[in-house]
Amino acid sequence: MEFALHNRSRFGVLVRILGVAAACYASSWLGVHSPLGGGVASPLWPPTGVGLVALLVLGPRVWPGITIGAMAMAISPEAALPAVAAITIGATLTSVLGYLLLDAAGFRPELPRLRDVLVLVVLGGIAPTVVGATVVVCSLQASGALTADFGTIWLIEWIGDALGVLVVAPFLLMVLRLRWPQVFRPARWLEATVLFAAMVTLLVLTLRADEQLLFLTFPFVVWAAWRFQLAAATACALVATTLAFYAASRGMGAFAFHSDLSNILTLQSFAAVAALTALVLSVTVAARNEARAHVEEVAVQLAAAVHQLDRRLRVQPGADRPASPERGNPDPAQPKTT
Incomplete structure (x- = not known):
């Protein structure tokens, strides 16, 4: 066995x-x-x-x-x-x-x-x-x-x-x-679809232009990192890098007017900045969201504790007060007056 x-x-x-x-x-x-x-x-x-x-x-x-x-x-x-x-x-x-x-x-x-x-x-x-x-x-x-x-x-x-x-x-x-989300949110899926479609459309247009406009895609990487964090931001960086390298290998747009070494260094710079932006911004936003969620959870727990304490005080309003001496039964600790 x-x-x-x-x-x-x-x-x-x-x-x-x-x-x-x-x-x-x-x-x-x-x-x-x-x-x-x-x-x-x-x-x-x-x-x-x-x-x-x-x-x-x-x-x-x-x-x-x-x-x-x-x-x-x-x-x-x-x-x-x-x-x-x-x-x-x-x-x-x-x-x-x-x-x-x-x-x-x-x-x-x-x-x-x-x-x-x-x-x-x-x-x-x-x-x-x-x-x-x-x-x-x-x-x-x-x-x-x-x-x-x-x-x-x-x-x-x-x-x-x-x-x-x-x-x-x-x-x-x-x-x-990746896991399938437990709650399906159509608005969020629509936003992600619009994000990728707009980024790919802009990339195709900029890669066909005679000027080097690759860095116009950075706002979409920032958008993906801010709204969807690592999953979408890394995908945007990968798609943008792949399309840029494909255009350079075919001599499209501005890549046709520069030397091979110049194109390679431009592409590598673009890919490095896009990847680092996606990674650093995504993790920073995720950490901020996690800290905010933790603060909100602590605030809810604190509010619940204050509410429970207030209810107890309302049930026993005189529980914390010393009992006053009854009339006709003077306090023995007080001196008698003649």
Whole structure:
């Protein structure tokens, strides 16, 4: 019986590993490859966020799935073995190191505090991706597979991996926590629909314009964070980032008039600011709402206690007063007068 349970447990872990590998491989198709460096550097790399979320949700035992997914993505007929090995090692090291740092810092995947957002940004996004990008680019440089400037490729690779955490990971964490609301509110659903429809419409118009107007979408990110918090704000940031990168890859609008490096840095700046705005503002508003609800609850309890005390005093109006001496029976403590 124990042997059967042990085999079932090992089979479950194997299924999870294969699922993580498939998710990392599928998300790699959403990554946008830069024309710089022969497609080595990626301005936005979703598998970084997918791998980190997999470790946070399923545990560290699924790390081989990240390795398998990265290797499957890197292997191609024209890919050299050092490049495949560098990408595989860098992807695995980035996700595992990010998980270990978050676990050591007491990170909570629900993102209930501003501290958790800062920990995710610094220890989950910035710090481990520095190591991963350095391993990948240095390995490619040593093997001769890097054809562009080292510093430029390293910068694009680092920011792209970090954006995979900042943009993709919070959205996945919120999706995994979504539950159907107990009370259906048509007005709130209508507001959310109008929000997303207006944001997508404005994005399509701005991406077709000859001027760079991407940052006009920020009011919608603020609106989503203020009214719906993390679930809607992270979705808005992800949708806006995806559409912007798609337009840049097709040379639409203002992206056709600038260099590839300029477009990449503009897109990465836009994605980083949108993601940070969504995260910080959503958590701040949620904390304010929670504090306000707590204050209102305490006020109700205090009002109930005061009302109950007032009722008791009304039932026994003289309970707290000393009894007055009866007429004709003077107080023995008072001196007699002649």
